[in-house]
Amino acid sequence: MQRPIEVLMPAMSPTMKEGKLSRWLKNAGDKVKPGDVLAEIETDKATMELEAADEGTLAEILVAAGTEGVKVNTPIARLATGAAATAPTAAASRPEFPPAPPATAKALFSPSPGRPVLQAPPAAVPNVPGETAMLTVREALRDAMAEEMRRDPNVFLMGEEVAEYQGAYKVSQGLLEEFGKKRVVDTPITEMGFAGLGVGAAFAGLRPIVEFMTFNFAMQAIDQIINSAAKTRYMSGGQMDCPIVFRGPNGAASRVAAQHSQCFASWYAHCPGLKVVAPYSAADAKGLLKSAIRDPNPVIFLEHEMLYGQSFDVPTGPEHLVPIGKARIARAGAHVTIAAFSLMVGTALKAAEQLVAEGIDAEIIDLRSLRPLDTATIVASVKKTNRLVTIEEGWPFAGIGAELAALMMEQAFDDLDAPVTRLTGVDVPMPYAANLEKLALPQVEQIVAAAKAVCYRR
Amino acid sequence: MATTKRKTAGETGVASPSPQVLLRYYRDMLMIRRFEERAGQMYGMGLIGGFCHLYIGQEAVVVGVQAALEEGDTVVTSYRDHGQMLAAGMDPNGVLAELTGRRGGYSKGKGGSMHMFSREKNFFGGHGIVGAQVPIGTGLAFAHGYRANSRVSITFFGDGAANQGQVYESFNMASLWRLPVVYVIENNKYGMGTSVERASATIDLYTRGGAHGIPGKPVDGMDVLAVRAAADEAVAHARAGKGPYILEMKTYRYRGHSMSDPAKYRAKEELDRMRQERDPIDRVGKLLIEGGVVDEAGLKKIDKEVRDIVLAAAEFAQNSAEPDQSELHTDALIET
Numbered sequence: 001m002q003r004p005i006e007v008l009m010p011a012m013s014p015t016m017k018e019g020k021l022s023r024w025l026k027n028a029g030d031k032v033k034p035g036d037v038l039a040e041i042e043t044d045k046a047t048m049e050l051e052a053a054d055e056g057t058l059a060e061i062l063v064a065a066g067t068e069g070v071k072v073n074t075p076i077a078r079l080a081t082g083a084a085a086t087a088p089t090a091a092a093s094r095p096e097f098p099p100a101p102p103a104t105a106k107a108l109f110s111p112s113p114g115r116p117v118l119q120a121p122p123a124a125v126p127n128v129p130g131e132t133a134m135l136t137v138r139e140a141l142r143d144a145m146a147e148e149m150r151r152d153p154n155v156f157l158m159g160e161e162v163a164e165y166q167g168a169y170k171v172s173q174g175l176l177e178e179f180g181k182k183r184v185v186d187t188p189i190t191e192m193g194f195a196g197l198g199v200g201a202a203f204a205g206l207r208p209i210v211e212f213m214t215f216n217f218a219m220q221a222i223d224q225i226i227n228s229a230a231k232t233r234y235m236s237g238g239q240m241d242c243p244i245v246f247r248g249p250n251g252a253a254s255r256v257a258a259q260h261s262q263c264f265a266s267w268y269a270h271c272p273g274l275k276v277v278a279p280y281s282a283a284d285a286k287g288l289l290k291s292a293i294r295d296p297n298p299v300i301f302l303e304h305e306m307l308y309g310q311s312f313d314v315p316t317g318p319e320h321l322v323p324i325g326k327a328r329i330a331r332a333g334a335h336v337t338i339a340a341f342s343l344m345v346g347t348a349l350k351a352a353e354q355l356v357a358e359g360i361d362a363e364i365i366d367l368r369s370l371r372p373l374d375t376a377t378i379v380a381s382v383k384k385t386n387r388l389v390t391i392e393e394g395w396p397f398a399g400i401g402a403e404l405a406a407l408m409m410e411q412a413f414d415d416l417d418a419p420v421t422r423l424t425g426v427d428v429p430m431p432y433a434a435n436l437e438k439l440a441l442p443q444v445e446q447i448v449a450a451a452k453a454v455c456y457r458r
Numbered sequence: 459m460a461t462t463k464r465k466t467a468g469e470t471g472v473a474s475p476s477p478q479v480l481l482r483y484y485r486d487m488l489m490i491r492r493f494e495e496r497a498g499q500m501y502g503m504g505l506i507g508g509f510c511h512l513y514i515g516q517e518a519v520v521v522g523v524q525a526a527l528e529e530g531d532t533v534v535t536s537y538r539d540h541g542q543m544l545a546a547g548m549d550p551n552g553v554l555a556e557l558t559g560r561r562g563g564y565s566k567g568k569g570g571s572m573h574m575f576s577r578e579k580n581f582f583g584g585h586g587i588v589g590a591q592v593p594i595g596t597g598l599a600f601a602h603g604y605r606a607n608s609r610v611s612i613t614f615f616g617d618g619a620a621n622q623g624q625v626y627e628s629f630n631m632a633s634l635w636r637l638p639v640v641y642v643i644e645n646n647k648y649g650m651g652t653s654v655e656r657a658s659a660t661i662d663l664y665t666r667g668g669a670h671g672i673p674g675k676p677v678d679g680m681d682v683l684a685v686r687a688a689a690d691e692a693v694a695h696a697r698a699g700k701g702p703y704i705l706e707m708k709t710y711r712y713r714g715h716s717m718s719d720p721a722k723y724r725a726k727e728e729l730d731r732m733r734q735e736r737d738p739i740d741r742v743g744k745l746l747i748e749g750g751v752v753d754e755a756g757l758k759k760i761d762k763e764v765r766d767i768v769l770a771a772a773e774f775a776q777n778s779a780e781p782d783q784s785e786l787h788t789d790a791l792i793e794t
Contacts, residue, residue: 108636182604188634192627193596194631196590199594200594200611201598201604204532206600206601223587228590232573233791235569236565237564272790272791295794297791297792
């Protein structure tokens with residue numbers, strides 16, 4: 001007999017850190033062979049099956065069914081293998097996306113839809129000042145869409161896997177059930193096509209929310225976003241409106257390498273005719289998405305996969321709107337201004353905590369909106385602190401930090417006691433190796449060092 | 459010319475139309491011809507800038523298709539759009555003033571030849587990127603379906619655009635969801651300077667929807683009656699909820715791709731033969747005379763009326779002021 005093999009809690013996606021062991025499908029003592037389903041694992045995105053990779057007997061279950069928060073790589077069972085067993089391996093992992101149910105979409109607007117298209121809105125939930133609930137960014141985004149879809153029958157969601165699959169990142173969970181296939185539309189994998197189709201529908205007065213599974217894929221569609229959505233109002237002398245939201249995760253997820261990890265903030269923020277937002281907190285994700293859907297202009301809504309599972313206090317009630325174009329002081333401070341957006345706000349806040357020990361009181365500005373940019377808030381902060389450090393995942397050349405530095409030259413030159421410092425993603429395509437990926441992105445220690453440097457501290 | 463070209467209820471006799479209908483086709487096609495000739499002349503005089511793509515030779519296509527439409531049906535096309543706008547019932551003054559970049563233009567002088575729109579006439583442009591209007595037209599059809607309003611989207615594109623990937627992305631979605639859209643391919647034989655034969659692996663463009671289950675039909679695009687009959691069939695198909703339809707209009711542009719194109723890639727004889735034997739306006743003129751509807755003098759009278767309208771438009775387009783400098787900053791976004 002060989003030593004028993006430990007079955008480990010698997011990572012089911014690049015960003016999964018922990019999950020719930022929902023149930024065991026085998027009992028201690030059962031014989032198993034490779035491919036047998038041992039257990040069901042639940043993540044915040046999906047429920048997946050864990051298969052055995054080896055032949056043997058399930059000797060012992062180490063983590064009981066129903067246990068939440070089981071960290072990846074925790075031993076969850078022991079498998080006793082026979083003499084003829086194959087070389088021991090850890091648990092099998094599955095592809096990130098199991099096959100979705102077969103599509104049955106046909107005649108999207110057939111006269112007899114399977115379910116009512118519009119449901120009566122639920123009883124009005126009042127905005128109680130100060131009342132909040134803990135929500136993940138993922139839930140906040142879903143709630144924002146659901147509320148706006150209840151409010152306006154012209155709002156609909158389209159994209160890859162948004163309906164039957166409930167969203168590749170589970171952002172649109174439950175929307176198909178409530179709103180039906182007419183308003184929650186699974187598209188083929190055809191970014192340029194459905195982005196352009198959305199633009200046409202917006203020209204006709206509908207209010208599409210176009211989800212890109214990630215903004216990396218929106219590069220296929222960028223002609224429609226810039227040339228058709230952003231420019232047509234100007235080219236028509238103000239005649240043609242394009243009330244559309246393009247949304248999806250942006251920036252670096254985790255270990256998905258160059259083609260799936262980049263920040264498009266400065267690409268879109270460069271272009272007149274668009275609004276561009278990139279929230280950090282769930283409250284802002286919800287309030288800004290609601291504002292974006294109500295906005296009569298095309299809005300690029302940049303989310304972040306690493307934030308989807310993070311929880312924040314979110315004001316309750318269907319009228320929680322965050323205005324586009326306003327930054328938020330995420331932490332008030334006196335010595336140095338740190339401007340960031342999206343995931344990097346969290347990194348900057350961590351740096352601020354460490355800076356306290358250094359006697360540096362950092363002010364963190366969550367830009368939230370990149371076009372229009374709330375220059376006044378940044379300038380006011382810099383007039384107070386006389387220093388600015390900018391953080392972004394994107395590349396340095398012509399990036400958001402470059403723009404902020406130029407703006408400070410123009411509007412706060414006399415108030416600066418140190419040159420503006422940019423912390424950006426490194427000027428290379430994103431590497432895959434874990435150590436290199438970390439080096440390619442701004443880290444807490446770098447922010448601390450940059451803040452100290454502009455404060456002339458060692 | 460601001461009268462609508464749209465079909466009126468109960469209109470019959472597509473194959474042998476009434477004299478009034480035939481006269482209308484003649485006049486509408488002639489209007490486009492004279493307008494474009496004037497635009498070409500004004501371009502030569504430096505009054506029109508940038509790119510300018512004339513519709514001369516293709517008049518039967520848009521006049522025949524527009525005649526098959528009803529109020530509320532939408533149209534979108536490429537940058538070869540002046541004739542489209544006139545046929546949609548837009549004001550020649552506003553179109554020509556846009557060409558001259560003046561404030562009286564449809565886009566207040568900010569769009570130019572390739573970018574004009576009329577919400578009132580359901581004309582959704584005027585798009586400068588080859589093929590980009592095809593998903594947009596498909597989206598207009600999506601909106602019609604979403605609203606269940608029985609409207610049809612007419613999406614025009616050229617033989618050149620027929621090789622763009624987004625056209626097939628659109629075909630797939632339109633067929634998958636049975637959207638009410640008619641794709642009208644204006645095959646004028648050349649995508650800029652490259653003939654269809656040199657650019658396309660298969661040259662029967664009406665078959666291009668085959669992989670997506672979309673029926674298609676070739677049409678003599680130099681014959682307005684043939685165009686009208688085919689458009690009636692295709693529009694009825696889409697309006698009935700049967701999904702998209704493709705019409706390939708075999709047509710011909712007499713001028714180059716744009717004003718700067720001397721069209722050296724085709725033989726002069728080819729052009730001469732088309733003009734002499736296939737001209738869409740002469741064809742209807744002949745029918746009118748043979749049918750005893752008008753005589754030569756009658757046609758001349760129509761020509762005079764049309765010329766006067768175009769001359770007035772030219773006058774307007776030159777006298778309309780340039781946009782106010784403050785217009786530089788307006789219209790990029792709706793203020794919120």
